[in-house]
Every structure is written in C-alpha cells, then in structure tokens.
Amino acid sequence: MQRRELIDWLICPDPGPLLAAADRRRRELHGDAVELRAIVELSSHCRCDCLYCGLRRSRRGFRRFRLGPEQALATVREAARGAGTVVLQAGEDLRLDEARVSALCAGVRAAGDSALTLSLGERPRASWARWRAAGADRYLLKLETASPRLYARLRPGHALADRLGALETLRELGYQVGTGNLVGLPGQGAEELADDLLLLQRLDPEMIAIGPFLPHPSTPLAGAPAPRLLDLTLRCLALARLLLPRAHLPATTALGALLRGGRELGLAAGANVLMEDVTPLAFRRRYELYPGRALVEEPLALRRPRLDARLRELGRRLASGRGDALPRALHPPASGGPA
Numbered sequence: 001m002q003r004r005e006l007i008d009w010l011i012c013p014d015p016g017p018l019l020a021a022a023d024r025r026r027r028e029l030h031g032d033a034v035e036l037r038a039i040v041e042l043s044s045h046c047r048c049d050c051l052y053c054g055l056r057r058s059r060r061g062f063r064r065f066r067l068g069p070e071q072a073l074a075t076v077r078e079a080a081r082g083a084g085t086v087v088l089q090a091g092e093d094l095r096l097d098e099a100r101v102s103a104l105c106a107g108v109r110a111a112g113d114s115a116l117t118l119s120l121g122e123r124p125r126a127s128w129a130r131w132r133a134a135g136a137d138r139y140l141l142k143l144e145t146a147s148p149r150l151y152a153r154l155r156p157g158h159a160l161a162d163r164l165g166a167l168e169t170l171r172e173l174g175y176q177v178g179t180g181n182l183v184g185l186p187g188q189g190a191e192e193l194a195d196d197l198l199l200l201q202r203l204d205p206e207m208i209a210i211g212p213f214l215p216h217p218s219t220p221l222a223g224a225p226a227p228r229l230l231d232l233t234l235r236c237l238a239l240a241r242l243l244l245p246r247a248h249l250p251a252t253t254a255l256g257a258l259l260r261g262g263r264e265l266g267l268a269a270g271a272n273v274l275m276e277d278v279t280p281l282a283f284r285r286r287y288e289l290y291p292g293r294a295l296v297e298e299p300l301a302l303r304r305p306r307l308d309a310r311l312r313e314l315g316r317r318l319a320s321g322r323g324d325a326l327p328r329a330l331h332p333p334a335s336g337g338p339a
C-alpha cells in the first residue's frame with residue numbers, strides 16, 4: 001500500500017471493509033488462538049522525561065517503587081506458570097542493573113518453557129547482550145512516532161535515529177524485536193500515522209504494539225484523549241495486520257483502558273495477542289503510565305479459564321505454548337490493501 005492509500009483508509013467514512021480484511025488475514029496466518037503474555041512491572045523509576053508518560057522523571061509527588069529481588073522472582077514465577085510468554089517491563093531505571101535483570105532472566109528459564117520479553121527502555125549494548133545470553137528471547141522498544149520532529153519534542157534529549165539504531169542493535173543480538181507507535185498524540189494526523197505504518201513495514205518487526213495515547217493528568221500533555229481515538233487505533237491495527245501479516249499484534253492494555261471491551265474490538269481488527277498484568281496490586285496501582293487501567297487482582301492461573309471462556313464467545317481461544325514469531329522468509333511484508 002502506498003502512503004496515499006493508507007491515508008485514505010485512515011480517514012474514509014466506513015472502515016468496515018478494512019477491519020474485516022485484517023480479521024481475515026489474521027485468521028489465515030495466526031488462526032483463532034490468542035497468545036497470552038503475562039507482564040510484570042519491575043520498577044516505576046525512570047531517567048527519561050517523555051512528555052506523554054505518567055512515570056516521567058519530572059513528575060513529582062507520587063511514590064515510586066522497585067520490586068525487591070525476591071518479590072520480583074516470585075512474581076516472575078507466577079507469570080511463567082500462567083502464560084507462554086513473560087514480559088518484564090520498567091521505566092529506564094539503571095538501579096535495575098545488569099546483574100539483577102540477568103538473575104530474573106535465569107529465574108524465568110528455570111521456571112519452565114515460557115518465552116521471555118524484556119521492555120526496559122534503551123540500555124547499553126553490553127547489558128542487552130548479557131540478558132540475551134541469560135535467556136531473554138525478545139525485546140520491546142516502541143518507536144512511538146516516526147516523525148523525527150514529534151519524537152524529539154515528546155522525548156526530550158532523544159532522537160528517533162538513536163531509537164532506530166537501538167532496534168538494529170537488538171536485532172543484531174538475536175532478539176525477536178517488538179516495536180510500535182502511539183495513536184492520537186498531539187500534532188499527529190493521518191499523514192503522520194501513515195508514516196508510522198510505513199516505517200513499521202520497513203522495520204518488519206516480529207511484534208507491533210499499537211496503542212491509543214491516553215493523556216495523564218500529571219503530565220504536560222494532560223487533557224482529553226484525541227477525537228476518534230478508538231476508531232483511529234483500530235484502523236492502525238488493521239492496517240498493520242495487512243502490511244505485516246506475520247507480526248504478533250497485541251490488543252493493548254491501553255485499548256482496554258480507553259474503553260471496556262476495547263481489547264475485544266482490537267482482537268476483531270487484526271490483533272492476536274493479549275497482555276495480562278500480574279504485578280502485585282499495591283505496586284501496579286503505582287505503575288501509572290496512563291490513567292484508567294483495569295486492576296484485576298486474581299492470580300493469572302485463575303484468570304485463564306475466564307479469559308478463555310470470553311474468547312470462545314468471540315470464536316477465539318487461548319493459545320498454549322510460547323507464541324514465537326512466524327518465520328520472516330515465509331511471510332514477507334505485504335504490498336496490497338484490503339482485497
């Protein structure tokens with residue numbers, strides 16, 4: 001698809017054919033099984049100052065946390081028991097150092113067959129290499145926006161080129177790479193979103209996280225969510241599915257925070273992955289990237305049957321296994337739009 005066609009799909013009155021085509025493509029390649037990822041939030045400390053994020057360094061007056069080694073390990077074990085993939089996420093917190101993360105990687109390996117994804121921001125290549133050697137399979141680092149101008153404004157002191165370099169490094173180290181963008185950022189219209197999608201297509205990552213931007217009241221971008229946010233996010237998801245059929249595409253937690261039932265809409269628009277948070281509730285409340293997250297307390301093993309039942313009502317089911325990437329050689333990025 002050319003840029004013009006992407007823009008047309010983002011603004012046309014009826015996205016129905018687009019969403020249906022993405023749903024068909026998802027079924028052809030990934031089937032009806034939905035991959036489950038259990039996410040553990042290790043620390044809400046962050047050295048970055050991203051304007052959009054509730055954990056940004058400049059935000060004062062709230063208590064941050066960092067899970068202690070024992071607590072982190074216990075939570076990681078629960079995650080590994082309940083899902084085929086464990087995701088360890090945190091702010092860019094250097095006190096969550098190389099050795100500590102390595103120990104957790106080893107903990108996941110020892111806990112069973114789950115795959116391990118890290119999402120700890122930009123860290124030195126040597127740390128990434130050590131974590132890879134310790135058993136990390138995947139790394140999630142979103143480009144957030146493909147506009148160098150917008151990126152520099154939203155992530156002060158950082159440049160899009162560095163993020164692209166970081167993604168390259170991760171790939172060189174043998175990680176399955178996840179990246180993605182935010183939808184509904186101030187200063188972002190259909191043209192910018194089309195550029196996000198084209199850049200994602202060029203990068204051809206194994207996983208693409210596309211989420212709505214939900215303004216946090218204690219950040220400089222406080223205010224109402226963008227108009228048509230749900231609609232735009234679903235269109236972006238669907239276009240990503242058509243452009244990059246083999247990619248794993250989560251119906252993000254932020255989509256669920258935007259609207260009850262939002263994740264189900266994502267699953268019907270090309271998504272094939274769900275993320276479930278297993279961070280102990282007292283800490284999860286304080287990991288506030290954006291407002292409005294559902295705070296389910298149940299252990300993941302108990303949540304699974306309920307999730308599976310809900311998915312079956314939609315003609316889907318929970319997958320078993322790690323949910324690794326589909327091979328690139330068999331499924332190159334696509335050029336066509338909805339058939």
Ligand code: SAH
Pocket residue numbers: 052053054089090091092119120121122140141142144181182211212213214215216254289290
């Ligand atoms: N610090 C790491 C991981 C935690 S942030 C990193 O930045 O990569 C994980 C993701 O949360 C970011 O990539 C960003 O896309 C998302 N995020 C941050 N603030 C958000 C907001 N207000 N609304 C929606 N998503 C947000």
Ligand code: SF4
Pocket residue numbers: 046047048049050053054055056057090091092121289
């Ligand atoms: Fe830190 Fe990530 Fe939030 Fe940026 S998005 S402030 S890097 S936690």
